[in-house]
Amino acid sequence: MVKSFFRLADTAWDALVKPIIFVHIPKTAGTSFRKGADTYFGRSKICQDYGRVSPLTSPLIKKWASGEMDSWSFYQDFNRQGYQFLTGHFHASKYIDIFDAGQMITFLRDPVNRIVSEYNHKVRHQGYKDSFESFYRSRENINRQLRLVGQGNWSQLGFIGLVESFEDSLLLLNKKFGINIPILRQNITSNEVVHSRGLTNEQLSELRTLNAKEYEFYNCARTQFDWRLHLARNGACFTRGAATALESGYLKGWAMPEGGTEAALLRVKHNGEVVAETKASEYNPIYKARGLGRRGFIGFSFDLTDIKDLSSIEVVVARTGQPLPILSSLTRLS
Template identity: 45%
Template structure:
């Protein structure tokens, strides 16, 4: 059961409008607050009043709860709300980068009067790696839920189960009837768009892998862990792991070049994660001593109980900068 409002980060052309209308149907009229920018006709009055030139996040949050708002939805600017909603209550939907790009081009052609070719569209920097840009400064693997457009029905079922809600399956604002269908792209354009959006494709592939693990763990009655390897600092690899259905610190198993090297407990304090509402008061971090391993060695980090790998695992150990 949802206690605090949900934050939905709406990536354009990912079935986000369908999700938003479904949420409004379930929670009721007036239950969804919108922030699509100060110039948008869709942005709610409460957002304009408290999140304008002199924003006050705390007062806005109190006003929103007073009005019994159940969800705030918006495009990339909505990440600024993370400190008050918290990572656990933040959800988003991702889509195959190239398919999303084609869909956005068709949307701009239909509704924004865009007249140039698809090639001209995808070569603009503003439309390159769009999903990556939205989450560049934020750890999307730590969000409460990350769904997939191509598996929207399944994503909705998992999200509803996690939060104890019943948002219905609706299809709104779609450029095509089948969410699972794919646009055909000439091979030369496909090759070029894949090169230009390589980093976003990597992000999406990682999201798909984690989604598969979420599905598998759910079917087997096991707990999903939101976690990642976040960086290498001198002789340590840093990371974090947040348990989804428990307040216990996550136990992680470490392997190097395929050989078991021990376990580590994710209970170190991370001030940045606490500031964004991570569970366990921010005591979800860990560090792995790699002083005894050679440059180029491959380190793997997985949840000891289930074998679920963290995002960015395996990690290739680099030498000192």
């Protein structure tokens, strides 16, 4: 618990200008969070998208999915009906170009623990009969968190919390958005068919191999979460962003400090030594379209053509030392 260093805002829901879009990854405490959102915003302000045939899905979503209205009309009706929160088991890409990416949030969980939990849920509540091995080898259950959030989208989301640090995550999220969603415990059971601690070494090895990309993503997102927590404790600003590509020797990306409008000052380190410095102020129409800040003037590029070994490159925020994730992966930079 880290309540001592947070002052949660008392902002009422009707003071919010933009809705929050929650990518509800199965078995990541999403039901608890959604119930807390119901309590805070009120059920009438919650729009749900759990698929066209689900009774939980709101009529507006079904109307849009059926093709009766285009995306712009959907967006207008969504706002006209006063929704403040959209949730469901959807891919982030479904809504990231309709609503600002910075308003999108999700929670992650250790991949193996999440897969075990979803298998147990399927067996208990949906009559799943196949083996655990059949379940986790199924294509739809491999790297599922990464696929729902999106390899190229996750750094753009406004907030990514962790199930393993749920209370701290909720405090950070409330602080960022100026809301006060309460901590509720829902959908918890101890009647497990398979338990993570009971997996064999062979099962664990196969699960980690199958979900290697997701583990890389999860660990990277966890590092960013730890930095957000560290900076919040010290009253400092977190910077969203990422190095996204290496093109013709130039490392490119974006960065936007939260709670301000100044361009982020960034440094590139090679083997721990600063080799370049620049501000993230270049224009990119994609960043503008997704509402990432400063009307799209948040891009950066570093000339790395003179550096032969790129395996030890880091991009950090000059003011805080916070590292930005390198989405093109260090293996491709080396």
